[in-house]
Amino acid sequence: MEVLAYSLFSDFDISLFISGKHFRLYEKFGAHLTTHQDIDGVYFAVWAPNARSVSVIGDFNQWNKDSHPLNRRLDSSGIWEGFIPHLTKGEVYKYAVNGFDGVMVEKGDPYATKWEHPPKTASVIWDNDYTWKDKAWLSKRPKLNALNKPMSVYELHLGSWQRDPAAPKRVLTYTEIAASLVPYVLDMGFTHVEFMPIMEYPYYPSWGYQITGYFAASSRHGTPQELMFLIEELHKNNIAVILDWVPSHFPGDAHGLYHFDGTHLYEHADMRKGFHPDWKSYIFNYDRNEVRSFLISNALYWLDKFHADGLRVDAVASMLYFDFSRKAEEAATNKYGGSENLGAIEFLKDLNEAVYGNFEGVQTIAEESSTYPGVTNPVYAGGLGFGMKWMMGWMNDTLKYFKNDPINRKHHHHQLTFSITYAFTENFMLPFSHDEVVHGKSSMIYKMPGDEWQKFANLRVLYAYMFTQPGTKLLFMGNEFAQTHEWDFKNSLDWHLLQHPPHLGMQKTVRAMNKLYTSEPALYERSFSYDGFEWINADDADHSIYIYARKSSKAKDTLIVILNLTPVYRENYRVGLPFKGKWKEIFSTDAEEFFGSGKLNEKLMLPEKEACHGREYSILLNIPPLGAMVLKQGK
Incomplete structure (x- = not known):
């Protein structure tokens, strides 16, 4: 097998790519099953502008780095490409990249649509073929997923919502999850589910927030088509799907994006801008046009190929400010001497314009903890263009208040009234997320004071407060029945607690509040208005x-x-x-x-x-x- 000259890129594609305006790069880059000169095979394309050479390696050539070199385009795009005859779906592969630094590295494909099951790290030749049957949902989505409709989100981690009782260490497949999740969410009355990141990631304890395969559904739960089936089953029951999406940082694994072509290609070369000290990960270089094209293409990919109804964008505050989690003297500044990351701001604006400009009835939600103004204002009005923003101040004040013994609450009365003073400055979502029930913060029920009856009564009234306040709602899995342990990503939720009346009563309360919320227009019609x-x-x-x-x-x-x-x-x-x-x-x-x-x-x-x-x-x-x-x- 030899590498044949072939390209999916037009001159216009190249122009858009290098100007940061190509938002469908998944149709060009990666490994594409196709036919060339009447021969079936695979077209490969990868961006590595500073590499000395790039070749495709895999089982098909015994991982020989000299066997199948790709051709570098003669323009300034930095793209390596070529067609390899007779390769078929399911073959594993990597790119052997001889970098600018003269070091040969084996990299996974940044645009691969499937990866091997971790801890293996090769990409897999695959397709996104699927016959969707959710046309009815998509036609009514613009109305049902609008800002004047109820949005009660059930946030979950696919690997620990439920496990196989016969083999507790085994995570369920997307298909198995569909069989139990869809009827449960429907019965509980949630309008949306939010999946913690389902893009391929190597380190399980990262919960999916350190991604290497941005275009691949995690193979821990099955194939891309099985995830499509799960989403379709939710849609058939009028349940919208939000995906957690992480354009803020990525890990330094050898097979991932870091130092891809022997240079800081995806990450910023200035480590004051390119390294996250808390997460020990690398920050995308938002000033680079090709990186912006990569990220926005990825956002559109999940909306396009997987019919996602929204993206919850992780760690936006860390993107907006160079001094996030840094001492001022250790942080970079922008060209005006300020702490704002101007490249990230422009990227977020481009992202939201692309999302809302290309898809009807979708939403973007910022997990954003700073006081940056106008996060949910339209871009044309000077905002970032998000549909909603997590109301982190409300969440912190509320939990701080409820932890007080009731005898002392009269001294902290303002902690529950204060949020209304700014509740309508943004389109806020009220979150009790996974972040509040890990790392020693305790479960929701054990944040509450008093004896058993009082703890449960406190938690019921806390949830009632959330469901009747302005803003949309988000509740992490297990919170709805007062999970007693902190969330453990390695194990299933403690579903056996539902045999006990207090926990069953809590679940019934949340079910009833969802019914109240979704049936009373006063609770959702003007969620973002005085x-x-x-x-x-x-x-x-x-x-x-x-x-x-x-x-x-x-x-x-x-x-x-x-x-x-x-x-x-x-x-x-x-x-x-x-x-x-x-x-x-x-x-x-x-x-x-x-x-x-x-x-x-x-x-x-x-x-x-x-x-x-x-x-x-x-x-x-x-x-x-x-x-x-x-x-x-x-x-």
Whole structure:
């Protein structure tokens, strides 16, 4: 077998690539099964502008570095390419790269669509052929996945959501996961699932956040087509799929992107800009056009070939600032002397314009912890262009408050009222993610104070607070039934806990809150607008009671939410009404089916013309201990 001259690149492709504007590079780079001169085989293309030579090695040539050298294009693109006849799907391969430094290295294909099962590190010749059957979902996705619709996200790690009970060390395949995950998510009422990174990664304890195979579904769970099947099954049940995506850094594994052609090609050569001190990984060089083309092509690839409905972009703050996790004197600066990474900012803007410009009904979500302004503003208005941003300040303040013994909460009342002062400056998602239940932070249930009953009551009211606040929602797997252990990526969730009433009650609570959230327009229609929220009483610190209204475009849909964050039962508590009307309790975390005490308001509550909370009319009601209740107009 010899390497034949052949190319998938036009001059226009090359022009787009080197200008940072080619966003479908997966159609050109990598290994493509094709026919050339009536011969079936594989076309290879790889970017290695500073390499002295590049060849394809694999079982087919006994890994001989001299056997199949690729041809360097005669232009300035730095692309090596060629067609090798008679190669077939399933062959393993790498690139033997004789680098600028004279060192020969064996690299996996940056655009490979499949890799060997770790710890093996070779790429695999594969395709993305799949006959999709989710046209109905895609046609209604722009409406269902819009910002004025409910978004309740179930975040999960595929390797530890469930394991094979007969062989606990074995992770399930994408197909096996589909069989149990789809009915579970449907039953629980979540609208979205979010998969922690499913792109190929070598080091399992990284949870997928240190990627080597950006274009490959992890072979730990099966083939790309099996992942497509999982996504399709979710779509058939109107469940949207968000993928965690990591354009912020990558590991230094010898077979990966690092020092790819004997130079700092994908990473920045200045290690103040190119090395992450916390994660011991390498930061992409966003100033380089070809790197931006690579990353944006990768984002579009998952939306295009895998029909993903959104991307949650990891560690955005680390991309925006050179001094992230660095002392000021150890950090680089931009050309104006500031700490902002101008290349990363332009990359993120290009990314979001490309995503929203090419796909209908998708969302990008920034995991962003800084105060950078306008993360969710449109690019044309000076923003970064994301659809949503994680509300990290809300999450930190909320957990800090709930860890307090209820007797002391009156001294920290502002920690739950403060977030509303900035809640509408961005399109916020409220997250209780995997990061909050690892590394000694304890599980959600053990963050709560008190005895067993109080812990569960606290957690129920915490979730009710989240589901009734402005913003979309995210809950990590296991949180919905009060997993007691911290998350362990090596083992299944503790599903056996559901045989115990408190845990079953917690699961029922989350199921009921999803139903409430998705059926009441006041809870989602104006998630990102001041028009959707109104304080009725934000000042009763002595009793640790919070009362607010959630509003939609129709007054009849208005909800009143009351939180009692002490274990004291409050009888005949007067609440001012946003307008005159009869009110009924439509939800309470204190219901006995939820493992509550059953102190409910079961009768219709009639308005009295007695001023309270600055309003003309009011009602008297009983507020359960460590409970949340939701009122709506009734008959």
